[in-house]
Amino acid sequence: MKSKIFRCIYIVGVLAYSIYVLLDTFVITHVYSSVSSSSSSSSSSSTSASTVSATTAVSTGTVVSTSTYYKDYNIEITIKEYTVDNTEVYVADVQVNDSSYLKTALANNSYGKNVTAYTSTTASSVSALLAINGDYYGAQESGYVLKNGVIYRSTSDGGEDLVIYKDGSWKIINEDDISCEQLLEDGAYNILSFGPALVENGSVSVTTSEEVGKAMESNPRTAIGIISENHYVFVVSDGRTDESEGLTLYELAEFMKGLGCTTAYNLDGGGSSTMYFNGEVINNPTTTGTTIAERKVSDIVYVGY
Amino acid sequence: MLDINIIKKRTIKYLLLTIFVLIFSLIYEHFSFGVISNYMVFAFIFPLCGLVINFIMLVIKSKRVGEFQASLFDMSMLTFTLGCIIQGIIEIYGTTNSLIINFKYAGITLLILCLATTLINMGKKIKRNDLKVILFLLIYY
Numbered sequence: 001m002k003s004k005i006f007r008c009i010y011i012v013g014v015l016a017y018s019i020y021v022l023l024d025t026f027v028i029t030h031v032y033s034s035v036s037s038s039s040s041s042s043s044s045s046s047t048s049a050s051t052v053s054a055t056t057a058v059s060t061g062t063v064v065s066t067s068t069y070y071k072d073y074n075i076e077i078t079i080k081e082y083t084v085d086n087t088e089v090y091v092a093d094v095q096v097n098d099s100s101y102l103k104t105a106l107a108n109n110s111y112g113k114n115v116t117a118y119t120s121t122t123a124s125s126v127s128a129l130l131a132i133n134g135d136y137y138g139a140q141e142s143g144y145v146l147k148n149g150v151i152y153r154s155t156s157d158g159g160e161d162l163v164i165y166k167d168g169s170w171k172i173i174n175e176d177d178i179s180c181e182q183l184l185e186d187g188a189y190n191i192l193s194f195g196p197a198l199v200e201n202g203s204v205s206v207t208t209s210e211e212v213g214k215a216m217e218s219n220p221r222t223a224i225g226i227i228s229e230n231h232y233v234f235v236v237s238d239g240r241t242d243e244s245e246g247l248t249l250y251e252l253a254e255f256m257k258g259l260g261c262t263t264a265y266n267l268d269g270g271g272s273s274t275m276y277f278n279g280e281v282i283n284n285p286t287t288t289g290t291t292i293a294e295r296k297v298s299d300i301v302y303v304g305y
Numbered sequence: 306m307l308d309i310n311i312i313k314k315r316t317i318k319y320l321l322l323t324i325f326v327l328i329f330s331l332i333y334e335h336f337s338f339g340v341i342s343n344y345m346v347f348a349f350i351f352p353l354c355g356l357v358i359n360f361i362m363l364v365i366k367s368k369r370v371g372e373f374q375a376s377l378f379d380m381s382m383l384t385f386t387l388g389c390i391i392q393g394i395i396e397i398y399g400t401t402n403s404l405i406i407n408f409k410y411a412g413i414t415l416l417i418l419c420l421a422t423t424l425i426n427m428g429k430k431i432k433r434n435d436l437k438v439i440l441f442l443l444i445y446y
Contacts, residue, residue, distance in 0.1 A: 003376040010380050017407070018387050025395055025402045139400035217339025240338060270338065270399075 031112035033152065058305050065278060070129055075101055075303060077130050079277055084237070084255055086245040087218070090275050090283050091259065092130050092234040094303050099168025099230055104134060104147045104190050106299050111145065111152040113138055116296035119274040120281050128302035131276040132222050132234045135194035136268040138298035144180040146191040147299065154180035160195040162224070162265035163188045170226050170263045172197040172205075192265060192301070198223055198253035199264035208250045218246035220273035220285070224301060225261030233259050234301070236275040240289035271295040276302075307370055312363050315375070319356035323349050326386060330393070337397045345393025351385040374423045381415035384408050 061073030068079040074097050082089045096102065105126045107117035115138060123131035137145045137153070144161055145153035156175035163171045166189045173183070175193070183191065197205050220239035226232050235256065239246020247255070249266060256264035271287030272295050284292045307315075327349040334345055355378070362370065388408025395402055 003373045007376045007380060011383065014380075014384055014387060014411070018391055021391055021402060021404045022394070024404060025400060026398070136399075139398070141401045141403055219338060268399075 027114060029112065029114045031110045031115055033111045035106055035109045035111070035147075035150075060305075067278065067280070070278060074098065075129060077277070077303065079282065082255075085218075085247060085251050087247050088238045088244045088283070089247070089255065090236045090238075092132075092275065092277065094130065094232040094234065096230045096232075096303065099164075099166075101303055101305065102164065102168075102190075102232060102301070103304065104192075104299055104301050105131075106147060107138075107297065111147075116298055118294040118296055119272075119300050120276045120294060122297075122300045123276040123302055124279070126302060126304060128276065128300070128304040129278065130234060130304075131300045131302035132224070132236055133268055133272045133274050133297045134299035134301050135192045136272055136298050137193060139268075140193075143193040144175055144183070144191045145193065146180055146184060146188055149184070149189050151180050151184055156180075157193070159193060160197050162192040162195075162197070162263070164190040164192070168230055172200055172263065172265070190301075192224070192267060194265075194267050196249070196266060197264070198249070198256050198266050199225065199261045202257070202262050204250070204253045204257050206249050206253045208248075210249055218248050218251075219270050220244075220283075221247050221249075221252045221269040222267040222273045222275075223252055223256055223264055224267060225256045225259065225264030227260045227262065232303075233261060233264075234275065234303075235259075236273050236283045238284045238286075239273070240270075240286050241284065241292075244284070267301070268297065272297050276300075307362075307372060307375055309363065309366060312359055312367075316356060316359040316363055319352050319359055322352040322386075323356050326352055326390070329390070333393070333397070340397045340399070342393040342396035344389045344396060348386055348389035348393060351382045351389065355379070355382045370423060371426060374419050374426070377415050377419035377422065381412050381419060384412040384415060388412065 059073060064071045070077040076095045078093045080091045080093065082091060103126075105122050105128070107115050107122050109125070119131055119133045137143065140157060142155040142157040143153070143159055144156070145151070158174070158176045161173050161175060163173055163183055165171070165187045167187060180191070196210065199205060218239060221235075221237045223235045224232065225235065233256070235252070237247045237252065238244035252266065253264065271285065273283065274281055274285045274294050275283045281294060285294045286292050287295055330345050330348050334341065385408065388405060391408070392405050395405065
């Protein structure tokens with residue numbers, strides 16, 4: 001009788017703990033720090049600092065803006081659509097006269113676990129001209145998080161990161177080889193920690209069988225690449241629908257190389273893949289394939305002031 | 306001690322549980338867009354262990370396992386199975402959670418307790434001569 005009671009209590013306890021683990025993973029929000037929008041940009045190496053964003057007035061000159069094109073004195077963005085391997089691929093060709101117009105932003109202006117917002121919502125809140133979903137740092141408990149010159153997390157997960165330096169140069173690094181603090185000291189301004197690198201030194205750096213985590217199928221994808229100094233491409237592919245099959249990592253890497261990228265990096269894909277331009281989501285984001293709807297993500301990469 | 310009828314019932318319960326977990330895993334994997342988690346795929350291994358052990362006990366008509374030990378074993382298998390399924394769900398979503406490790410610790414603790422209490426029970430029934438043989442074998446090896 002006693003062992004039956006003990007068993008019942010244990011079963012209830014373990015089920016309750018299971019539910020708690022699932023809620024902690026997917027629902028419960030933990031905000032660790034917030035991003036200040038009023039203070040000036042900082043290059044300090046604090047690991048939990050909350051200083052970002054310079055709000056100096058920038059002259060944009062004459063602005064030309066359509067549904068597929070934007071041009072002002074500093075930024076030129078052209079949106080093109082391609083059909084690759086039965087998949088719609090959206091390419092934003094970006095040319096800027098200063099690399100500081102390439103930025104990242106955190107959902108709800110906060111760093112934490114399960115702190116998420118739609119790409120379009122975050123993009124709109126920072127007045128982004130063009131935005132894509134970022135590395136979804138909040139889904140992992142390790143991996144470098146350095147956004148706009150501030151370190152939020154410096155624990156290594158041994159992954160391959162894209163480091164964007166203040167001078168506009170890009171580099172692929174392995175987290176086991178260098179610390180986040182050292183990268184900041186070396187001039188890193190943003191780190192994207194998803195991967196893998198798709199193109200390095202102009203050559204495809206993934207194999208035909210390589211995949212993200214354990215995904216083995218064609219999926220919606222998001223990638224970012226650099227063609228030359230201050231010339232970038234943001235790429236998002238549809239997938240999981242009748243109209244768009246999705247791309248494998250290798251197909252995406254080949255496509256990025258075809259665009260002329262010298263370095264290209266894979267970001268969070270699947271249901272997260274979203275491209276926002278001039279106030280609109282221009283691709284067809286979907287998690288299940290049946291409903292076209294954005295997924296909330298932790299962060300975005302954007303072009304704007 | 307568990308009698309044969311109880312062991313029979315336990316064998317059937319474990320068989321049904323194994324089938325249920327296997328079907329659940331297959332359905333979950335089917336809708337996971339090609340993301341494969343070994344934890345999800347092999348979650349049925351633990352109820353299968355329970356099935357095999359109970360089946361062996363049934364065949365050899367073992368009467369060495371008490372109700373308390375059986376409870377500890379069941380709780381251990383339940384903990385491992387739940388831990389595997391939740392780890393699978395988390396992996397398929399592409400995220401992590403360090404809290405999951407507690408399923409492993411709890412499962413192992415329960416299993417050790419089960420083995421220890423079973424051995425203690427068995428030890429009580431072993432005659433002094435048997436202990437001498439066991440001691441000799443231990444020293445020999």
